[in-house]
Amino acid sequence: xxxVAALEQEILSMRKRRQLYSMMGLLLVIAVLVSxxxxxxxxxxxxxxxxxxxxxxxxxxxxxxxxxxxxxxxALILQFVPAMLETLNIAGVATLLGGALAVxxxxxxxxxxxxxxxxxxxxxxxMDIMRAFPELIIALFLxxxxxxxxxxxxxxxxxxxxxxxxxxxxxxxxxIDRKPIEGLSACGASWLQRIRFAVLxxxxxxxxxxxxxxxxxxxxxxxxxxxVGAGGIGQELRRTIGWGKGAGDETAAIFVLLFVTIMxxxxxxxxxxxxLVGSGRAH
Amino acid sequence: xxxxxxxxxITPDLVWKQVRHRARVTLLVPFAIVAYLVYTxxxxxxxxxxxxxxxxxxxxxxTDTVAYxxxxxxxxxxxxFEVATEGERTATYDNSDVPDWVRLDGDNAMIDLGDGYSVxxxxxxxxxxxxxxxxxxGTATANGVExxxxxxxxxxxxxxxxxxxxxxxxxxxxxQVTKTKIEVHNYFGxxxxxxxxxxxxxxxxxxSELYALALSSDRMDPxxxxxxxxxxxxxxxxDWQHGTVFVALFETIMMAVLGTLxxxxxxxxxxxxxxxxxxxxxxxxxxxxxxxxxxRGIDMLIWSLIFIRAFGLGPLTGALAIAxxxxxxxxxxxxxxxxxIDxxxxxxxxxxxxxxxxxxxxxxxxxxxPVFVSQVLYYLESNTRSAxxxxxLGAGGIGLLLVETMKxxxxxxxxxYIIILTIVVVILMDQTSGWLRRKxxxxx
Numbered sequence: 001x002x003x004v005a006a007l008e009q010e011i012l013s014m015r016k017r018r019q020l021y022s023m024m025g026l027l028l029v030i031a032v033l034v035s036x037x038x039x040x041x042x043x044x045x046x047x048x049x050x051x052x053x054x055x056x057x058x059x060x061x062x063x064x065x066x067x068x069x070x071x072x073x074x075a076l077i078l079q080f081v082p083a084m085l086e087t088l089n090i091a092g093v094a095t096l097l098g099g100a101l102a103v104x105x106x107x108x109x110x111x112x113x114x115x116x117x118x119x120x121x122x123x124x125x126x127m128d129i130m131r132a133f134p135e136l137i138i139a140l141f142l143x144x145x146x147x148x149x150x151x152x153x154x155x156x157x158x159x160x161x162x163x164x165x166x167x168x169x170x171x172x173x174x175x176i177d178r179k180p181i182e183g184l185s186a187c188g189a190s191w192l193q194r195i196r197f198a199v200l201x202x203x204x205x206x207x208x209x210x211x212x213x214x215x216x217x218x219x220x221x222x223x224x225x226x227x228v229g230a231g232g233i234g235q236e237l238r239r240t241i242g243w244g245k246g247a248g249d250e251t252a253a254i255f256v257l258l259f260v261t262i263m264x265x266x267x268x269x270x271x272x273x274x275x276l277v278g279s280g281r282a283h
Numbered sequence: 284x285x286x287x288x289x290x291x292x293i294t295p296d297l298v299w300k301q302v303r304h305r306a307r308v309t310l311l312v313p314f315a316i317v318a319y320l321v322y323t324x325x326x327x328x329x330x331x332x333x334x335x336x337x338x339x340x341x342x343x344x345x346t347d348t349v350a351y352x353x354x355x356x357x358x359x360x361x362x363x364f365e366v367a368t369e370g371e372r373t374a375t376y377d378n379s380d381v382p383d384w385v386r387l388d389g390d391n392a393m394i395d396l397g398d399g400y401s402v403x404x405x406x407x408x409x410x411x412x413x414x415x416x417x418x419x420x421g422t423a424t425a426n427g428v429e430x431x432x433x434x435x436x437x438x439x440x441x442x443x444x445x446x447x448x449x450x451x452x453x454x455x456x457x458x459q460v461t462k463t464k465i466e467v468h469n470y471f472g473x474x475x476x477x478x479x480x481x482x483x484x485x486x487x488x489x490x491s492e493l494y495a496l497a498l499s500s501d502r503m504d505p506x507x508x509x510x511x512x513x514x515x516x517x518x519x520x521x522d523w524q525h526g527t528v529f530v531a532l533f534e535t536i537m538m539a540v541l542g543t544l545x546x547x548x549x550x551x552x553x554x555x556x557x558x559x560x561x562x563x564x565x566x567x568x569x570x571x572x573x574x575x576x577x578x579r580g581i582d583m584l585i586w587s588l589i590f591i592r593a594f595g596l597g598p599l600t601g602a603l604a605i606a607x608x609x610x611x612x613x614x615x616x617x618x619x620x621x622x623x624i625d626x627x628x629x630x631x632x633x634x635x636x637x638x639x640x641x642x643x644x645x646x647x648x649x650x651x652x653p654v655f656v657s658q659v660l661y662y663l664e665s666n667t668r669s670a671x672x673x674x675x676l677g678a679g680g681i682g683l684l685l686v687e688t689m690k691x692x693x694x695x696x697x698x699x700y701i702i703i704l705t706i707v708v709v710i711l712m713d714q715t716s717g718w719l720r721r722k723x724x725x726x727x
Contacts, residue, residue, distance in 0.1 A: 036541045046595030058592040132710040136672045145341045150327045224584045263580045
């Protein structure tokens, strides 16, 4: 009886402690939100309440100009397709090159696929750094050296992609079945042959799925980097926004084009990923 | 015997068909990729880019990052010598108290650049002694520069022009002569005036001196305590603007934290509305899902541009842009997690007679909490990076500061300083969120 009472007491105190921790966590989040928003409201050059009334002004303005443009609006959209294509190309090449590098990095950093031991921690740290490097910094630096062009953005996005995908790929590698690898080593296959015939067939669907997800993320990143001088749709947007009033219809056309493209790629990639790895895992 | 237990019939035709298909795919895919890369090679104008590239800019950036230069300038307009760090007016030495590698003597000067390199300035003539080569003589005249070289052919580190003589035998020593001035640059490693401005009484003090000063009761400034004075002098350093940089970093972190938390708070309840097993109403579900798609599809770029117009520059703008985009992304992820929960736990709670709220609290939330926490932390670290980019679009924070120093700065060490701090902050956020994730989810 005593033992049960003591156990109950302990469970009760544990539950109390847990509730206390959750309460503290919740309070912390609320405190951060409240103080953060009031502080950032102070730091902002325009306040929240004054801005709220103006919130719809700008969208309203460009929508009005777009409507005024009439059927010519669709011609405007078409006019920006080449720029959009450039942004897509930046994302496409960056994902391809970054993805290829990521495969190499992943194969060199997973014990499960017999990577060379001493190299594993080195490559892992390298991927951490590549992942953490803000794309903006590489892009700005390369724009400074190479001049304004899509290539700096491409390299910046590819660099980040290699780190991010490399980490995801190596997680996939960790979960594969080792039996085919052992089977191949038993017949004297070299490391490259084991990777090619035992590892790649197992990981290909997951790799492709992550690759598509990254492509989607990279399209957004390339559009943003264009705004700091890397070409593509972002640069066009910067130009039309810089013109201010009168170019609202062009800005609206770019917004629509960007929105539609992102939606199409988003839906397409989630459909393809669903096919590749089953809908349950296609986040 | 049922037909489906038979071995599948393998005919040579079938095998050949499959082999041909495989062969086509293995050939076509690499070919398509190569073709695409070739196309983009020209679409991006890479050949032209390689011609226009200015690799020397990277060299400048690299040297400037690790070194600074002290200018010794003889101006023929004012007929005076000036010794200044990076040639800045705010960092000019007193002519009676110049560094010991410079000796000023009326109209003449002797500058020792180390390793046998030296420049002697006599009136309007500069004599640059270069070990293993000889003496280059440059004289400023009324309409240009007269140059005398020891050999007739100028090596490629000497640029001789009737209007300007530029000698740079090594990366860290340089002499320039024009008709208005003679200027000698001497490079030193490190970041100059990093802690305190040149004019500050604290300049050049060692750490232990500062420590003693902070504890001493003799006030440097009668209005403030010494510690406050030291901190103030450091933050207000005009060359490095530590205060501004720290505030900008703080703004960027604030954007990421506020934006992600807000997105999580709004995303979770909306996710219930978008999940099949919680919202029977098809219209409501469809509406919520399209709202998520809309928020995500507009993209952070457009949201920030709209918010910059409405709320001006600052962390609030960035936070709202992140919050809007990620309410869509997180909402979608959460609703998928909700659709994949195990119903048994909910049934179990229901069997005890729990109300709807209690069923959610004890049957559903514990199941999606790990997904919730890990995704929020994952977005937090990725948003720290995004916040730097949004900042560069004009929302403020470290991104904007970086773009501005890159545009205006002659001193690249400022840019490098900001870059290094940004990377450190991003990596710290990355590590913290990884640590929290392991701690909260795996309980390690």
